[in-house]
Amino acid sequence: MPISHARNAIEVTGLRKSYGDKLVLDGIDLTVRAGTIFSLLGPNGAGKTTAVEILATLKSADAGRAHVAGYDIDAQAQQVRAAIGVTGQFAAVDGYLTGEENLLLMADLNHLPQREGRRRAAGLLERFDLVEAGKKVASTYSGGMRRRLDLAMTLVGRPSVIFLDEPTTGLDPRSRHTMWQIIRHLVADGVTILLTTQYLDEADELADRIAVLDHGRIVAEGSAAELKRRIPGGHVSLRFADPRALHAAAGAIGGAVARDDEALTLQVPGDGSFRSLRALIDRLDDAGVEAGELAVHTPDLDDVFFALTGHAHEPQKEALR
């Protein structure tokens, strides 16, 4: 799999797009390092698909600039198209063809010599656990198989940047995990992935960096851990062996601790960083108290989304399409 020579596989500045008087992208900036997974996270209608369509040269922006795989999306659209793969909501699978025929069709579209096309199709069927299914028409496939075939078709042309638009929407938990595993392997091969999702756990699980998109604006960006640290709700939970230790610890720590005498626990607000943990343990040490158990609770991405946007994340209604 070719690795993009540019250090950044995607660079976007000031991207804007309106449909009539509806502003869909309100000047977004993004930088995605080559060989990483970057997640654009946002609720239904936030503008994720529009951003992908523009970067994939399927639509044009009203303003702003973008480079994908080192090429300008306006001036070098042809090169961009040759370097990318797009899958997800634009599923390219033809239900009347078998899995294998779908792959061979992609090989033709990529102008591969027949032999090379057959070789790649066979390799992909194997890799995506579709060898048997490959002889059957795709209309008989389950949702998970269809998504796997769709992604396999994207890989026929060996893209260096892949846009995965909501790759697991509507899949059952097992198929989602299979998909996640496949996505991780792709990146291990050096591919760059821009993943759009409205599933917070998906971004948390896969992405090196996450940008939270809300009403066409990026309201936060960072690693999952960074985003979690930015919001309140994190705490360290300490459990003690007996009431005496609990009492001594509460006295030593002071401040806004929540104490549960029955469970023998203390909850200390904190971001879970190494430094804050060390300070906490030092304080207990100084008071000669030993905690039996220590657990760090970081807020999940649902908390993050709520804190950043002021409204809850609403899963798509037709999630089981």
Ligand SMILES: Nc1ncnc2c1ncn2[C@@H]1O[C@H](COP(=O)(O)OP(=O)(O)OP(=O)(O)O)[C@@H](O)[C@H]1O
């Ligand atoms: N061709 C179009 N004409 C008019 N409005 C559009 C068009 N395409 C998208 N929109 C609107 O732009 C907004 C953003 O849509 P977009 O599909 O980019 O969002 P999204 O974050 O990908 O959501 P989803 O999860 O539903 O795919 C929506 O309000 C949508 O109705």
